[in-house]
Amino acid sequence: QVQLVESGGGLVQAGGSLRLSCVASGRTITSYAMGWFRQAPGKEREFVASIIWSNRTYYADSVKGRFTISRDNAKNTVYLQMNSLKPEDTAVYYCVATMEMDYWGKGTLVTVST
Numbered sequence: 001q002v003q004l005v006e007s008g009g010g011l012v013q014a015g016g017s018l019r020l021s022c023v024a025s026g027r028t029i030t031s032y033a034m035g036w037f038r039q040a041p042g043k044e045r046e047f048v049a050s051i052i053w054s055n056r057t058y059y060a061d062s063v064k065g066r067f068t069i070s071r072d073n074a075k076n077t078v079y080l081q082m083n084s085l086k087p088e089d090t091a092v093y094y095c096v097a098t099m100e101m102d103y104w105g106k107g108t109l110v111t112v113s114t
Contacts, residue, residue: 002027002103004095009108012085016112020080022095022105033098034071034078038091038110045094049080063089085112 008020020036035050049069050058057069068081078095092107 002029002097002099004097004103004105006093006095006105006108009093009110011111011113013113014085014087016085017081017083018085018110020082020093020095020108020110022078022080024076024078024097027099028073029071029076029078029097030073034069035096035098036069036078036080036093037096038089038093039107040088040091043091048093051078082110085110087112087114 003025004022006020006022008018010018012018031053033050033052036048037045038048039045047060048063049067051069051071059067066084071078090110090112092109094107095105097103
């Protein structure tokens with residue numbers, strides 16, 4: 001089993017940047033796909049970005065060119081660098097580890113003001 005703890009959320013003005021972190025404990029994440037999802041108020045949870053064991057990355061069209069996912073295996077941590085933030089990026093951001101099942105963190109709130 002693995003535990004995931006997200007941090008780095010907060011309030012930022014449109015055009016600003018934030019970096020989210022997801023620290024894993026209980027198991028090493030080196031060999032597994034890691035990802036970020038988000039859920040805005042009144043909406044379903046949606047895919048944001050993912051990174052697989054080879055460091056190949058995937059992004060939702062809505063964040064491509066603005067967000068960057070990365071991993072530091074030595075720290076058992078995954079990051080999401082978010083630049084040029086927009087009000088529509090406001091959501092709770094969740095980290096997920098895809099292993100024999102999906103493990104989810106509890107999320108961190110990102111609020112982007114106009």
